[in-house]
Amino acid sequence: MVARGAIWNASIFSSEGKIPWEDVKREYVRKSILWDNDIKSTKHTLKEMITHYSSLGRPEGLAVIKSDTLADLAKLYGEEEYYEYVSESRRKQIT
Structure with missing residues (x-):
């Protein structure tokens, strides 16, 4: 039963207390x-979070469903710069 609470808002394990689920979703996308x-795994977890607090039929849920890449999710959650930074860091490590 603890797993359900953790998937809906992983901050239940934080020593600083529960943080807003919007922040948890954004941090989950960053991780x-x-x-x-x-x-597929990322979308599944986000859909579980959204379903618990909202609805997949709302704009955010529909956008998650339509996302094909982590870049799409980064854009949805305002993490485009972070995505580019991580992608560039990976490219530099390869060369």
Whole structure:
């Protein structure tokens, strides 16, 4: 049962207390970008978060469903610069 609470808002484990779910979603997207998480897994978790607090039929939920890449999710959550930074860092490591 703890897993449900964790997927809806992972900040339940924070020693500083629960933080707003909007911030949790944005941070989850950032971590997914950093770890190059699979898009299907990332979307599944975001959809679970959204379903608990809102509805997938609303604009945010529909945009998550339509997202094909982590870049799409970065744009949706205002993390384009972070996505570019991480992508550029990876390119530099390869060369």
